[in-house]
Amino acid sequence: MNVPRGPGRTEHLVLPGVLTAEQAARTVAGITGIQRPDGSIPWFTGGHLDPWDHVEAAMALDAAGEHRRAAAAYHWLAREQNPDGSWYAAYTDGVPTDRDRETNFVAYVAAGVWHHYLSTGDETFLETLWPTVYAAVEFVLELQLPGGEIGWKRAQDGSWPREALLTGSSSVHHALRCALAIAEEREDPQPDWELATGRLRHAITGHPERFLDKSRYSMDWYYPILGTALRGEAARQRIDEGWDRFVVPDLGVRCVLPNPWVTGGESAELALALWAMGESDRAVEILRSIQHLRADDGLYWTGYVFADQAVWPQERTAWTAGALLLAVSALGGDEATTAVFGGERLPTGLLEPAGDPCC
Structure with a gap:
């Protein structure tokens, strides 16, 4: 189908x-120039698609008022959903090219669907996509480990490593809260999801030993905040602890230590996390620092190797542009974006005992 503008x-x-x-x-x-006629949004024209970045780009379209295009992106997910509620990790031209199923990729549809509903008030859309969201959440929660963390993927053969990633679980936490908001809006309580969300938040905020050590990656630094699990003083301490390690003044945020490589997506996501914890000035500072990644066509280069003064890789991705637009949208007060990423209006799930540093 052709997607109308x-x-x-x-x-x-x-x-x-x-x-x-x-x-x-x-x-x-x-x-919109990258979006395919079937509604899917690959990384770049001719590139592959993963479901998480597809949703991030769709949310940016909603933030910009391109609601029909965003809806087409979610309907593509509904059509492509596997019988078990999942999506594959990668598609090229609509054909699966990586048949692993990553839990944070699968869960994120809930955040996008809730954002679209808040952007449009389209109740028909919400009802139509509810079975998609429900099946996705059920798939993800099958991989929740006894400590509350979420196993990071199910392999093609059905097996899954009993291992969890902090970044992925933090993203799943955010998606579960959005799924609970959809259920609440529909007056369709999901007590098992509430329990799972609370257990997951408890693991994220209090038990770092339950996750694989990926502390070299900036996403593990800020994602507990972006995923709405950490707020307040705990969030400020976490950001201050990692700032000098990950932030390169006037260039952006390193993707992984010690590599001399800053990336636009991580920088924009950090800005969104900073906004969510009330640090708008620092958020704007980060967004200004990555203007060197902007290309003439309005898209953004994925990253920059500052030791070599070279753009790398040679790609301009829809999700990098999407992350920046969402951060700017939140700073600009867009109601749907602030509601989804601020977290104050999202259901918390089962509350953990007093003393846990949660929202």
Whole structure:
């Protein structure tokens, strides 16, 4: 099918030093130019798609008022969903190219569907996508470990390592809260999901030993905040502890230590996490620092190796642009984006005992 272009809006995506209205419109057009006629959004034209980044780009389209295009992206997921509720880790031209099923990739549809509903108020859409969200959440929770953390993938042969990733579990935590919000809106309680969400938050905030050690990666640093598990003083301490290790002044955020490589996606996501914890000034500082990654077509290069003064890899991805637009949208006060990423209005699941550093 051909996806019609909707009446986009970019006035709330203006942020001095980051985006003008014209630049925002070019960035949105860059994402829509990558979207395929069937609604799917690969990393770049001719590239592969993964379900998580597909959803991130779709949320950016909603933030820009491209609601019909965003809806087409979610309907693509509904059509491609596996019978067990999952999606494969990668698709190229609609054909699966990696048949592992990663739990954070699968769960994230809930965040996108809730964001689209808040952006549009489209109750028919919410009812239509509810079976998709329900099946995805049920698949993910089958891989919850006894400590509350989420096993990170199910392999093609059905096996799954009893291992969890902090970044992935933090993203799943956020998605579960959005799924609970959908269930609440539909007056369809899901007590098992509430229990699972509480157990997961308890693992994220209090038991780092339950996750594989990926502390070299900046995502493990900020994702407990972006995933809405950490707020308040615990979040501030975590950011301050890692700031000098991961943030390169005037260039952005390192993807992984000790590599001299800053990336636009991680930088924009950190900015969104900073906004969520009330650090808007630092969020704007980070977004301004990655303007060197902006290309003439409005998209953003994935990363920059500052030791070599070289852009690498040679790709401009829809999800990098999407992450930046979502961060700017939150800073601009877009109601749907602030509700989804702020977390204050999302159900918390089963509350943990007093003293746990949660929301």
